[in-house]
Amino acid sequence: MSRIVLPVYTPRYKPNGSEVAVITTGKGVVTVQLDGANAPKTVGNFIELACKGFYDSLKFHAYKPNSVVLGGCPITRTLGPAQVEAASRGLIRGIHPGVGDARYTIEDEYAGKPNNKHVRGSLCFAHKSEPNSGSCQFYFSLSEQPEFDDAFTVFGMTVGGIDVVEALRVGDAIKGIEIMYADEDALAQAVAFETPKPGAVLESEGRSKAAV
Template sequence: MFGTELHTPDYQLLGNEIALIETSRGTIRVKLDSDGAPIHVANFCELATMGFYDGLKFHRYVPGFVIQGGCPHTRDMSPEAVAAGEPGVDGMPGTGGPGWNIKAEYMTNPRNLHNDGALAMARSMAPDSAGSQFYFCLGAQHNLDANYTVFGQTEDGFEVIQSLRAGDVIERVQIIQA
């Protein structure tokens, strides 16, 4: 699902990063937690500033649980094909990443709480296997607290998150300073 190399992001955090995630359903404003999850935040910011997320689709929707995106295999797929769970030319949606992994921070982040609107990184079974795929919690999911790194909390756009479905487009992710 993800790359194999353990990556240290080059992105320099200022500590007040905000992600504006523009989707086909509206914009979500997320306060990123650079103190609690600095590797995850720097990785997400690095990918966002590279344009990695632009044009990808959300590929996984589980009602009352999560909406997930960030798989590069969805880039050249139609929203309908992603929603139908069809394979893309690069592989199945949900199996791609940036070509590297990052170190897990869920054991060290004092604010690692999967509250409603939490932004966290997906990973495979291996703890240090997150790369680019992220999810938003659709309601509190505290059963995930001990296994997945939360790196942000939604400040605005909860209604957008609730409206997202598989196939919806991540038009652009912009990183700004609060």
């Protein structure tokens, strides 16, 4: 299957380090302290997407007990919970949750970061097998998993609603994400710009890779 080459995007919003994400899901509310100091591009990208409504109505599409719960794929937007669950098991022809993106990628930010730790409640960024291939998908780490610390960017920590995180399953909805304590003027300017457009065609496209 052919795919389009996605440009690498540098988010325009520069985190101030105080931003908090309030993620409303079908199971309840999760509050995450974002780590703009250690992962500014990942946090900036997440904030821009959240404020544009990108994550609204998406569903979590992968779950591995005591490991991760993964969401943020736009393919799930128009699917109901049962459809997401069936598609994630390969039962719906032509629908593959986990391959969607925001039509660009961002740079990885895990290398050389001693605070990049997968622990219970960490908010982490999913990517494909190639470097700098993350785009919009994220996951919560459900346990301490040091084997992933040098492979995926950790960009936040759950500070409220860890019980909700642990209750999330395939098909559960992201109703919306509110960003608190952002620089509102800077954020408004950042989201006013269009992101870069995809380019040339390559030969193959893979499913987004997370720690599952």
